[in-house]
Amino acid sequence: MTWPGRSVAARRRRAAGRAAPGPLREYLAVPSPSRETPLEDLPLLALDLETTGLDPRSDRVLSAGWVPVDGDRIVLGGARRLLVRDAGEVGQSATVHGITDDALGAGRPLEEVVGELLGALAGRVLLAHFARVETRFLDAACRRFWGARMPVEVVDTLELERRLLPGGGEAPQAPGALRLWTARARRGLPLYSAHEALTDALACAELYLAQRSELEHATPERTTALRHVVA
């Protein structure tokens, strides 16, 4: 997902010049938070996409869940969970997500769902656990619907977890040590039964608050800013 040698801001300007009128262009018109923004002021949007697989070329988005984080607060009032209605069958992934074809029949077209998501993401940093899935699917959708890429600043709780574990990310980790639910269990965060997009987004946001406080506790001499945590 990286475009070496170019700042996110430059890539956003470039994409804004190419994007067709619509949600993507509006999203790109709102500046992304500066990398110097202290975490206590940083607006983020915790996002989880439920997909049928990991490859945007062959797999589909089934639902999107998100919840805003303003500095040290999760704003539950901004939480959304949108189902995507699309051609094709859910197949085997239904056993993981619990989203049946019937439920998807009640969803909205992907273009609308991504459009609304871009509205919520404007002016915020994207927050996700193993964010590559989210950024790749969103990037693919934006190119398909509006003809431009979607450069975005990202904070990845999986990357933060790797840094927070003993060895500072250098040491090899036990299998599964970086998974969202393992990272949460390590901190005594609540157990969640459901695995759907909004629950996972909320779980990611809660994990971020815990990681953030650990990071700041570990480095009391500095004001931790976006540049210290950006993926």
Next chain:
Amino acid sequence: MALEVELAEVRDFLAQHEPFAGLPAPVLEDLPARMSMRYVRRGAPVIARGEDNHHLVLLRSGAADVHDAQGTLVDRGEAGTSFGSITLTQGNPSTFAVTAIEDCLLLLLPAEDFHALCRAHPDFAAFFDAQRRHRMQGAVAALQLSASGTAILKTTVRELVAREPVSVPSATSIREAARVMAEQRVSSVLVMERGRVAGILTDRDLRTRVVAGGVDASAPVAQVMTADPVTTSVESLAFEALLTMTSRHIHHLPLVDAEGRAAGVVTTTDLLRLEEANPVYLAGDIVKQPDVEGVARSASRLPRVVQGLVEQDASADDIGRVATAVGDAVERRVIALAEAELGPPPVPYCWVALGSRARLEQALASDQDTALLVDDALDEDGQAWFEALAERVTEGLVRCGYPRCRGEVMATNPRWRKPVAAWEREFSSWLSAPTPEAVLHSSIFFDMRAVHGQEELLVRLRRHVLRATPGAQTFLAHLARHAGAHEPPLGFFRGFVLEKAGEHRDTLDIKRGGILPVVELARVHALAVGSAAVNTRARLAAAAEGGALSAELAEDLRDAFEFIGYVRLRHQSEQVRAGQVSDNFVAPDSLSSFEKRHLREAFAIVRFAQQALGRRYLTQFVS
């Protein structure tokens, strides 16, 4: 469903915890979106003391402790526990500190949503009322936690020393030093050189070194003083000072402050006086006095005893019993002295204490409330003996610091000094045809306790009264109305409900506004179940047992009574310390925010109980 704002996990969590569990499903569904979440590391404040709080804080995970203004742990909560309702209902800043003891994930509900829920769902509001009461009980318990340990282990020598040190320069003559000691009425004098304590001269030194040693009294004091005496810090405990003095066989110990300046002298007598402040010692002392003057002298130590108990954080209940025991001892001794002068009584009688002393709840600033129950065989000549007894005892009590009752409710008043049969008729008329005056009188006379003489006389009268009371519905209704008449000053923390005129302007009458309402509530409930209990706590227990009060409300009232009593005693103790006469008029400025907060809670409980009582007897229909 195209759009779902479904925070199912949060909603399910709320549904598992009181008081949210009791909310209707649609309300629960709507709540998560009104909340925000925060994360607090272990050791960090969830709600900081002294700061404003604008949320109901619900622990989503982790654990937190609540400490009161004194730093005492009053509550501990884990996932599902709410904090912050006290500041939301009673105003900021928070006097409690809520601190994370594990890493905590918090759900925050804004104040306006909390208030809307309280308005719409009474059970929701009641849950937080109960929670506040619980935390208040914790606060009351904490006040008493430190009641163990005696004065000598807790008092610093600084508190024992009442006066500035008496000193002379080292060049002073022995004669001049002796003259200063005599003039200042002290048994020792400090000898100073360049601002430091160079020596000490005591009565004993004058005796053994000067007189017995034949030293010229015009010689400088430095020649006979004890040079470089042992000193101790003014911050030492009395206990440590006593150890120093006994191990070195000395009776005077100079005190120095942190800069080495003389701060006073503590003597073995000062340390003994600590034990005199022991109430057992005081009561024993009173019994031994040969005359009223002696009793008065001993009784004058009561304020110091009460002050000592308050400083040791004894409970208001315990202090009330001590003050009562001392009051009883004084009264018994004065009666015995009067009887010794008047000769034996012509017929048996019972000397009765009324009011707070009858209830074992005496504080300082109590006046006399007494009555005489005389055997029915009383004749004309006998009456003169009892009149003389009443006069002497009342006069004696005045000299011992218990002023006359302004309402003349004393044995000197012939109305309150009569044969038991006449008492029975009096009570019967009060119960059957309650006039406002009768209700007022009964409120005094239902609180009776035998202090001296034939207790059987009082037992007979009480049996008569209790047989008639539970059925006397009209009378009880009047009494209930009377009990609701003194509303506790709930507005205390807004504009303050204060005395408007006179000597006690701008103060709160804590007896009338706080103590008496509980006393009256307890009395009417206990009478309604036919209980013979006189003590307020005992009455509340009896009322709960008899079903007149819920166990919970009885307990709340007991705690409220204890707390109000504590505040009164603290006030009186500070007056004693300042050398003032004790009273019941508390200036709001003198209260800590902790005391204000809990007083308000106590008043709210009392008011709630008054309203419940009012509904039971429909007092508005009694006129």
